[in-house]
Amino acid sequence: MTELNTLGLAQARDALRKGETTSRELTESCLKAIEGAGALNAFVHHTPELAMDQATAADARIKAGDAPDMCGLPLGVKDLFCTKDVPSQAGSRILEGFLPQYESTITSNLFASGAVMLGKLNMDEFAMGSSNETSVYGNAVNPWKVDDRQLTPGGSSGGSASAVAADLCLAATGTDTGGSIRQPAAFTGTVGIKPTYGRCSRWGVVAFASSLDQAGPMTKSVRDAAIMLETMCSYDPKDSTSMDLPVPNFEALMTGDIRGKKIGIPKEYRMEGMPSEIEKLWENGAAMLKDAGAEIVDISLPHTKYALPAYYVIAPAEASSNLARYDGVRYGHRATLDAGDGITEMYEKTRAEGFGPEVQRRVMIGTYVLSAGFYDAYYNRARRVRTLIKKDFEDVFAAGVDAILTPATPSAAFGLGEMTDVDPVQMYLNDVFTVTVNMAGLPGVAVPAGLDAQGLPLGLQLIGRPWEEGDLLSSAYALEKAAGFVAKPSKWW
Template structure:
C-alpha cells in the first residue's frame, strides 16, 4: 500500500471501511509527516494527543458500521476557526494565548462526522493577505520549488494549501473573503471550493469581512472536496446568515458530465498584460469542456473592472468594525502601560503592538471610508456597485449559462519577499479574478489544470449558480479529468 498520508479522502475512506487501514495508522502517518515538515511552517499548533484520541474513537465507530464518509480522515484546521481548548489566534499577536471554550460550527461538524483534527494551520493575520507573509507565526512555504527561492503558498489560507499539497493531511479547512481558498489552491496544485455565501456557518470563525467571509474545504481532488464540503455544510441557528436549505449529496452529483451545459467565457477577464501562459491555459480549459460536450459561449460581465476597488472599500470597512473588539480588555495581548496611562493609551498601545502592518493599513482604510465625510463617497457607492456586479451574474445565469470559466490567478506562485515590500496594490491584484465571486455571494472552485514554463502549478476557476455547488463540482470534475493534472512537488523539506 502507498504511504497512508498520500491517499485521497475517497481512497482512505474506502480503505478504512474495508479494514485495510485503521484511523490510528492513518493519523500516525500524518503526524510523522507533519513533524518532518517544519520547514514549511504549515502547522502552527500541533495536537497529536487529541488527534490520536479522535482516531481511536473513529476506529470504534468504523467497527460498529455506518460511519460517515469523513470518519477517521485526518484534517488540518485553519487558525481562523475557534477550536475548544486549542490555541486559536487568527495568526495575530493580539490574540496570543486565546484558547476558546467553544468550537466553531464547521469544525464541530467535522468532529461530529468523525474527522480527526491534526492541529491548526498557518494563515495571513486575520485572513488579510495574498501570500501568507503577514502571519505572526512567520511565512508558510509552498512545497513546490523550482529554484533557490522559497515560494508563497498563497493567502490567506496558505498553511492549509501547503499542508494538503505536501501530504501532511488529507484535507483542510480554509476561508475565502476575496479568493483566499481558490488562489492558494491554484498556487499549490490542489482543489479549493468557496461555496455560496450562507452554505457554511460562519459562527466561531474569527470575522474579517462579515458579508464576504465563507468557509470551504481544500483537498487533493474534486471528489474529496465534495465529500468534505458536505460534512461542513448545514443550517446553523447561531449564524443569522446561514441558509436554511437541505445539504445535497455532493459526491452523488459527480459523474453526470457536461453534455448540453452552457459554459460562459467573460470577455472582461481578458485583461491587458495577462501572461500568455494564463491565456493558453484558459483556452485549453474551454476546449476541454467543449470536447466533453459543453457549449462554450462568450458572455459579458460589464462591471468586472470595478470589482477590485469595490472589494477594497467594503472589506476594510467591515474589518475596521469587526476588529474594534480587540482592545486588550477581555482576552489576548495587552500592552504594558506607563505610569499615568489611561484607557485610551491602553487601546492605542495594545492595537499598535498587536496588529501587524497589513491589518493596521486595512483598519485605517476602513475607518476612513466609514467616516462621516466619506461614507457616501466611498462605502455607500461601493455597496451600489456591488449590487451591479451581482446583477451582471444574475443576468448571465438567467440567460441559461450554467457555469463560468476563468483563470484562478494572474500568475503562478511568486517568491516570498518579492512583493511584500512593493506597492500594496500590486499584491491586491492577485485577487483580480476571484473577488467578484465573493461580492456576488456565488460558489467558485479552483482546479489544477497545468504547469507553467518553470514547472509550477496553474489553476482554472469555475463560477457556479447560487446554491448549485453540486453542478459546479460535477463540471469541475470533468475539467479535472480532462486536464489530467497528477504532478506533485518534489520533496525538499
C-alpha cells in the same frame, strides 16, 4: 505500500471501510509527515494527543458500522476556526494565549462526523493577505520549488494549501473572503471550493469581512472537495446569514456529465498584460470542456473592472468594525502600561503591538471610508457597485449559462518577499479573478489544470449558480478528468 498520508479523502475512506487500514495508522502517518516538514511552517499549533484520541474513537465507530464519510480522516484546521481549548489566534499577536471555550460550527460538524484534527494551520493575519506573509508565525512556504527561492503558497489559507499539497494531511479547512481558498489552491496544485455565501456557518470563525467571508474545503481532488463540503455545510441558527436549505449529497451529484451545459467565457477577464501562459491555459480549459460536450459561449460581466476597488473599500470597512473588539480588555494580548496611562492609552498600545502592518493598513482604510465625510463617497458607492456586479451574474445565469470559466490567478506562485517591497496594490491584484465571486456571494472552485514553463502549477476557476455546488462540482470533475493533472512537488523539506 503507498504512504498513508498521500491518500485522498475518498481513497482513505474506502480503505477504512474495507479494513485495509485504521484511522490511528492514517493519523500516525500524517503526524510523522508533519514532524519532518518544519521548513514549510504549515502547522503552527500541534494537537497530536487530541488527534490520536479522535482516531481511536473513529476506529471504534467504523468497527460498529456507524461511520459517516469523514469518519477517521485526518485534517488540518485553519487558525481562523475557533477550536475548544486549542489556541485560535487568527495568525495575530493580538490573540496570543486565546483558548476558546467553544467550538466553531464547522469544526463541530467535522468532529461529529468522526474527522480527526491534526493541528491548526498557518494563515495571513486575520485572513488579510494573498501570500501568507502577514502571519505572526512567519511565512508558510509552498512545497513546490523550481529554483533556490522559497515560493508563496498563496493566502490567506496558505498553511492549508501547503499542508494539503505536501501530504501533511488528507485535506484542510480554509476560508475565502476575496479568493483565499481558490488562489492558494491554484498556487499549490490542489482543489479549493468557496461555497455560496450562507451555505457554511460563520459562527466561531474569526471575522474579517462578514458579508464576504465563507469557509470551504481544500483537498487533493474534486471528489474529496465534494465529500468534505457536505459535512461542513449546515443550517445554523447562530449565524443570521446561514440559509435553511437541505444539504445534498454532493458526491452523488458529481457525474462529470456536462453534455449540453453552457459554459460562459467572460470577455472582461481578458486583462491587459495577462501572461500568455494563463491565456493559453484558459483556452485549453475551454477546449477540454467543449470536448466533454459543453457549449462554450462568450458572455459579458461589464462591472468586473470595478470589483477590485469596490472590494478594497467594503472589506476594510467591515474589518475595521469587526476588529474594534480587540482592545486588550477581555482576551488576548494586552500592552504593558506606564504609570498614568488610562484606557485610551491601553487601547492604542495594545492595538499598535497586537496588529501587524497589513491589518493596521486595512483598519485605517476601513475607518476612513466609514467616516462621516466619506461614507457616501466611498462605502455607499462601493455597495451600489456590488449590487451591479451581482446583477451581471444574475443576467448571465438567467440567459441559460450553467457555469463560468476563468483563470484562478494572474500568475503562478511568486517568491516570498518579491511582492512585499512594492506597492501593496500590486499584491491586491492577485485577487483580480476571485473577488467578483465573493462580491456576488456565488460558489467558485479552483481546479489544477497545468504547469507553467518553470514547472509550477496553474489553476482554472469555475463559477456556479447560487446554491448549486453539486452542479458546479460536477463541471469541475469533468475539467479535472480532462486536464489529468497528477504532478506533485518533489520533496525538498
